[in-house]
Amino acid sequence: MSVAKVIELTASSSKSIEDAVENGIERANETLDEVEGVWVQDIKAIVKDGKVTEWRVNMKVTFLLKG
Amino acid sequence: MSVAKVIELTASSSKSIEDAVENGIERANETLDEVEGVWVQDIKAIVKDGKVTEWRVNMKVTFLLKG
Amino acid sequence: MSVAKVIELTASSSKSIEDAVENGIERANETLDEVEGVWVQDIKAIVKDGKVTEWRVNMKVTFLLKG
Amino acid sequence: MSVAKVIELTASSSKSIEDAVENGIERANETLDEVEGVWVQDIKAIVKDGKVTEWRVNMKVTFLLKG
Amino acid sequence: MSVAKVIELTASSSKSIEDAVENGIERANETLDEVEGVWVQDIKAIVKDGKVTEWRVNMKVTFLLKG
Amino acid sequence: MSVAKVIELTASSSKSIEDAVENGIERANETLDEVEGVWVQDIKAIVKDGKVTEWRVNMKVTFLLKG
Amino acid sequence: MSVAKVIELTASSSKSIEDAVENGIERANETLDEVEGVWVQDIKAIVKDGKVTEWRVNMKVTFLLKG
Amino acid sequence: MSVAKVIELTASSSKSIEDAVENGIERANETLDEVEGVWVQDIKAIVKDGKVTEWRVNMKVTFLLKG
Amino acid sequence: MSVAKVIELTASSSKSIEDAVENGIERANETLDEVEGVWVQDIKAIVKDGKVTEWRVNMKVTFLLKG
Amino acid sequence: MSVAKVIELTASSSKSIEDAVENGIERANETLDEVEGVWVQDIKAIVKDGKVTEWRVNMKVTFLLKG
Amino acid sequence: MSVAKVIELTASSSKSIEDAVENGIERANETLDEVEGVWVQDIKAIVKDGKVTEWRVNMKVTFLLKG
Amino acid sequence: MSVAKVIELTASSSKSIEDAVENGIERANETLDEVEGVWVQDIKAIVKDGKVTEWRVNMKVTFLLKG
Numbered sequence: 001m002s003v004a005k006v007i008e009l010t011a012s013s014s015k016s017i018e019d020a021v022e023n024g025i026e027r028a029n030e031t032l033d034e035v036e037g038v039w040v041q042d043i044k045a046i047v048k049d050g051k052v053t054e055w056r057v058n059m060k061v062t063f064l065l066k067g
Numbered sequence: 068m069s070v071a072k073v074i075e076l077t078a079s080s081s082k083s084i085e086d087a088v089e090n091g092i093e094r095a096n097e098t099l100d101e102v103e104g105v106w107v108q109d110i111k112a113i114v115k116d117g118k119v120t121e122w123r124v125n126m127k128v129t130f131l132l133k134g
Numbered sequence: 135m136s137v138a139k140v141i142e143l144t145a146s147s148s149k150s151i152e153d154a155v156e157n158g159i160e161r162a163n164e165t166l167d168e169v170e171g172v173w174v175q176d177i178k179a180i181v182k183d184g185k186v187t188e189w190r191v192n193m194k195v196t197f198l199l200k201g
Numbered sequence: 202m203s204v205a206k207v208i209e210l211t212a213s214s215s216k217s218i219e220d221a222v223e224n225g226i227e228r229a230n231e232t233l234d235e236v237e238g239v240w241v242q243d244i245k246a247i248v249k250d251g252k253v254t255e256w257r258v259n260m261k262v263t264f265l266l267k268g
Numbered sequence: 269m270s271v272a273k274v275i276e277l278t279a280s281s282s283k284s285i286e287d288a289v290e291n292g293i294e295r296a297n298e299t300l301d302e303v304e305g306v307w308v309q310d311i312k313a314i315v316k317d318g319k320v321t322e323w324r325v326n327m328k329v330t331f332l333l334k335g
Numbered sequence: 336m337s338v339a340k341v342i343e344l345t346a347s348s349s350k351s352i353e354d355a356v357e358n359g360i361e362r363a364n365e366t367l368d369e370v371e372g373v374w375v376q377d378i379k380a381i382v383k384d385g386k387v388t389e390w391r392v393n394m395k396v397t398f399l400l401k402g
Numbered sequence: 403m404s405v406a407k408v409i410e411l412t413a414s415s416s417k418s419i420e421d422a423v424e425n426g427i428e429r430a431n432e433t434l435d436e437v438e439g440v441w442v443q444d445i446k447a448i449v450k451d452g453k454v455t456e457w458r459v460n461m462k463v464t465f466l467l468k469g
Numbered sequence: 470m471s472v473a474k475v476i477e478l479t480a481s482s483s484k485s486i487e488d489a490v491e492n493g494i495e496r497a498n499e500t501l502d503e504v505e506g507v508w509v510q511d512i513k514a515i516v517k518d519g520k521v522t523e524w525r526v527n528m529k530v531t532f533l534l535k536g
Numbered sequence: 537m538s539v540a541k542v543i544e545l546t547a548s549s550s551k552s553i554e555d556a557v558e559n560g561i562e563r564a565n566e567t568l569d570e571v572e573g574v575w576v577q578d579i580k581a582i583v584k585d586g587k588v589t590e591w592r593v594n595m596k597v598t599f600l601l602k603g
Numbered sequence: 604m605s606v607a608k609v610i611e612l613t614a615s616s617s618k619s620i621e622d623a624v625e626n627g628i629e630r631a632n633e634t635l636d637e638v639e640g641v642w643v644q645d646i647k648a649i650v651k652d653g654k655v656t657e658w659r660v661n662m663k664v665t666f667l668l669k670g
Numbered sequence: 671m672s673v674a675k676v677i678e679l680t681a682s683s684s685k686s687i688e689d690a691v692e693n694g695i696e697r698a699n700e701t702l703d704e705v706e707g708v709w710v711q712d713i714k715a716i717v718k719d720g721k722v723t724e725w726r727v728n729m730k731v732t733f734l735l736k737g
Numbered sequence: 738m739s740v741a742k743v744i745e746l747t748a749s750s751s752k753s754i755e756d757a758v759e760n761g762i763e764r765a766n767e768t769l770d771e772v773e774g775v776w777v778q779d780i781k782a783i784v785k786d787g788k789v790t791e792w793r794v795n796m797k798v799t800f801l802l803k804g
Contacts, residue, residue: 003295006276006326008073010129016688018753021782022789027070027132029787038789040780043710045691050699052692052708058073062278065295075274077330083152085217088246089253094271094333096251105253107244110174112155117163119156119172125274137362140343140393142408144464150219161405161467177241179222184230186223186239192408196345199362204496207477207527209676211732228673228735259676263479266496284621286351289380290387297385306387308378311643313624318632320625320641338429341410341460353619356648357655364653373655375646397412400429418554420485423514424521431519440521442512445576447557452565454558454574472697475678475728487552490581491588498586507588509579531680534697539630542611542661544743546799563740563802594743598613601630606764609745609795665747668764686755713777715758720766722759722775 003065004036012056017043020057034064070132071103079123084110087124101131137199138170146190151177154191168198204266205237213257218244221258235265271333272304280324285311288325302332338400339371347391352378355392369399405467406438414458419445422459436466472534473505481525486512489526503533539601540572548592553579556593570600606668607639615659620646623660637667673735674706682726687713690727704734740802741773749793754780757794771801 011024021038028035039060046054078091088105095102106127113121145158155172162169173194180188212225222239229236240261247255279292289306296303307328314322346359356373363370374395381389413426423440430437441462448456480493490507497504508529515523547560557574564571578594614627624641631638642663649657681694691708698705709730716724748761758775765772779795 002280003292004278006278008075008127008276009132010071010073012069018789018792024070025782025784025787025789035784035787037784038782040782045695045708045710047695047705047707050695050705052688052695055688060276065277075276075328077272077274079270085253085256091271092246092248092251092253102248102251104248105246107246112159112172112174114159114169114171117159117169119152119159122152136347137359138345140345142343142410142462144406144408146404158405179226179239179241181226181236181238184226184236186219186226189219194343199344203481204493205479207479209477209678209730210735211674211676213672225673261477266478286387286390293380293382293385293387303382303385305382306380308380313628313641313643315628315638315640318628318638320621320628323621337414338426339412341412343410353655353658360648360650360653360655370650370653372650373648375648395410400411418552420521420524427514427516427519427521437516437519439516440514442514447561447574447576449561449571449573452561452571454554454561457554471682472694473680475680477678487588487591494581494583494586494588504583504586506583507581509581529678534679538615539627540613542613544611544745544797545802546741546743548739560740596611605749606761607747609747611745663745668746715762715775715777717762717772717774720762720772722755722762725755 004062005065006060006062008041008058008060010056010058012046012054014054017055017057020055021059024057024059024061028061028063032061032063034066036062036064038062071129072132073127073129075108075125075127077123077125079113079121081121084122084124087122088126091124091126091128095128095130099128099130101133103129103131105129138196139199140194140196142175142192142194144190144192146180146188148188151189151191154189155193158191158193158195162195162197166195166197168200170196170198172196205263206266207261207263209242209259209261211257211259213247213255215255218256218258221256222260225258225260225262229262229264233262233264235267237263237265239263272330273333274328274330276309276326276328278324278326280314280322282322285323285325288323289327292325292327292329296329296331300329300331302334304330304332306330339397340400341395341397343376343393343395345391345393347381347389349389352390352392355390356394359392359394359396363396363398367396367398369401371397371399373397406464407467408462408464410443410460410462412458412460414448414456416456419457419459422457423461426459426461426463430463430465434463434465436468438464438466440464473531474534475529475531477510477527477529479525479527481515481523483523486524486526489524490528493526493528493530497530497532501530501532503535505531505533507531540598541601542596542598544577544594544596546592546594548582548590550590553591553593556591557595560593560595560597564597564599568597568599570602572598572600574598607665608668609663609665611644611661611663613659613661615649615657617657620658620660623658624662627660627662627664631664631666635664635666637669639665639667641665674732675735676730676732678711678728678730680726680728682716682724684724687725687727690725691729694727694729694731698731698733702731702733704736706732706734708732741799742802743797743799745778745795745797747793747795749783749791751791754792754794757792758796761794761796761798765798765800769798769800771803773799773801775799 080086214220348354616622
């Protein structure tokens with residue numbers, strides 16, 4: 001019997017959508033050690049003076065619960 | 068790099084929808100100190116003898132994860 | 135074995151969203167006597183001359199079917 | 202043949218959900234004169250120091266296009 | 269004022285959908301003691317050599333937060 | 336010209352999801368005699384002391400309206 | 403205070419989508435006398451020997467509840 | 470680099486769903502000259518005395534923004 | 537044990553929504569001989585010089601798989 | 604680089620929801636040999652004389668495409 | 671009282687999803703000067719001869735309405 | 738009369754979301770020669786040891802059916 005927990009995070013990056021996802025995973029790894037995957041729910045961009053300053057991704061992060 | 072976590076709560080009030088949301092935030096504040104915002108997902112009313120006894124709100128609460 | 139029926143109503147009020155819900159419940163109570171709860175599906179406002187004249191709520195009303 | 206246009210606004214209020222909707226309608230009325238109604242799509246609350254400082258409503262506003 | 273928290277789990281069973289839900293509740297009970305209910309969001313089956321080896325259920329678990 | 340009506344019920348069973356659906360159909364049959372089918376919309380489980388006490392199914396029931 | 407009820411019907415026609423909707427309204431009118439409007443939820447076509455034999459429309463029918 | 474804008478209209482016709490869409494496009498063409506297409510979002514019928522008096526279509530209209 | 541397969545098609549017609557659906561079924565019939573039905577998912581109109589040149593329907597087509 | 608294809612089936616069983624899913628997989632296996640998993644999209648029951656005669660499941664079936 | 675307007679654009683790029691979003695913002699900036707953010711609704715790719723020639727993004731653009 | 742077929746694929750890449758889409762198109766091109774476009778439905782990331790090892794995209798691929 002394996003059970004996984006799913007948490008929701010919002011992470012951001014000035015570089016790209018992929019980098020925002022990786023920032024969220026990196027932060028989740030500080031407290032969780034069995035992150036299995038991520039589902040990207042929503043993609044936003046924050047704009048200042050006509051430029052994207054931040055790619056912001058809302059995501060579901062799945063990690064295994066130990067025994 | 069900022070990362071926010073999103074949790075889901077259901078809170079209620081006998082007074083109003085807004086009061087139910089505020090009750091949920093008040094409870095979240097006991098353990099979290101950087102609540103940024105709330106998204107109201109669902110609004111229900113519990114009825115007894117033809118009267119609303121409880122406004123019940125399901126909500127997503129966003130708070131900043133510290134560095 | 136308990137079975138509940140769910141009906142859909144649209145009710146309105148000039149005062150507030152909560153009052154529109156309560157108007158719908160009051161009307162349902164005239165013919166049903168075991169209303170348990172309400173789920174607010176949609177909230178609209180009718181506008182005349184730049185003022186809200188009516189808060190209109192579409193809702194699902196749940197009531198117990200007797201034995 | 203009547204045709205209505207639908208625009209999307211986000212408006213806010215420190216008081217209530219209903220007041221946020223009315224603020225959005227008031228602003229729409231400055232440039233449009235036949236607002237017919239509003240559909241509330243999303244309800245959020247902005248939180249500072251554990252208190253709701255702003256009720257923020259995303260809404261679709263419908264107004265008649267003249268002949 | 270009662271407030272409930274909602275968490276998301278994915279649990280599995282080789283036997284049935286119902287058994288997968290019960291496995292998820294059993295695991296949640298190890299750390300939470302007031303589980304009230306479960307909403308089944310998604311049902312999947314993992315297949316090997318043409319046979320279902322695992323029923324996998326994604327679910328929202330609601331539990332009361334103590335005063 | 337055939338017309339069918341669709342009603343919404345919530346029924347439950349301590350045994351299984353299938354049994355909850357059959358309980359809802361049984362109750363519908365007391366007053367309707369041409370039930371054609373059921374669409375399962377939502378599946379929930381009520382939990383007490385870490386055990387599922389009730390499988391609760393929300394469903395749409397379709398039945399033929401006579402001529 | 404006006405309250406409207408919403409019921410769900412499935413009606414069909416061998417001619418067109420519009421005719422299927424009108425058949426549903428005609429049937430609803432036999433028992434209800436204040437039908438206000440219809441929302442078309444789903445459109446299907448039944449096919450036999452490569453030809454559409456029936457346009458089948460699932461719809462929500464709104465009617466006023468008297469006083 | 471081509472950019473298109475999408476606006477939302479509600480248009481109606483006493484004749485058919487297709488005619489309601491064409492009425493909306495005709496009105497849009499009075500102020501826009503590069504309408505590319507329409508996506509039908511919602512179909513309603515307004516009913517008086519048991520007859521459809523109006524087919525009402527909510528639609529997204531896409532048109533090219535000039536360089 | 538009967539199993540049906542569901543495929544997705546987009547078909548079009550210069551005449552009407554119904555005709556676009558029938559064009560899709562006609563094409564499906566060239567390779568499949570047990571089409572049972574169609575579910576209309578999306579309706580679009582392609583516009584040139586302010587006129588609808590094409591009704592385009594996205595649809596799910598269901599056909600029986602033989603034993 | 605791995606690519607999987609997803610097809611949609613509707614399968615049924617007189618016994619249970621799980622058995623309907625397994626019937627769909629069994630049929631898919633006759634022509635495909637790398638079925639990986641199934642996502643249950645919709646659950647229906649066909650009713651005759653007040654009894655469920657068929658559990659009918661609409662599902663997405665995923666299988667690996669070979670190199 | 672702040673009110674923001676939300677418009678819908680579709681923009682494209684031959685390079686990447688992020689570049690398509692930035693092209694849409696750049697175009698919006700020609701007529702609007704307070705773009706705050708973008709929500710990516712849909713991502714498509716146009717294909718010619720087996721290659722992606724265009725990443726096409728549908729997005730909601732939010733900008734502040736002045737006092 | 739043109740008819741297009743829509744199939745669903747899941748493709749992946751260790752590099753980027755765009756590359757995963759292109760891998761799916763490349764594979765589709767081995768058996769189909771008129772791919773017109775792709776709609777990205779879902780974006781996931783597979784994680785091992787805190788790093789994204791695979792961007793996995795679920796997509797609908799549209800291609801023209803000949804004559």
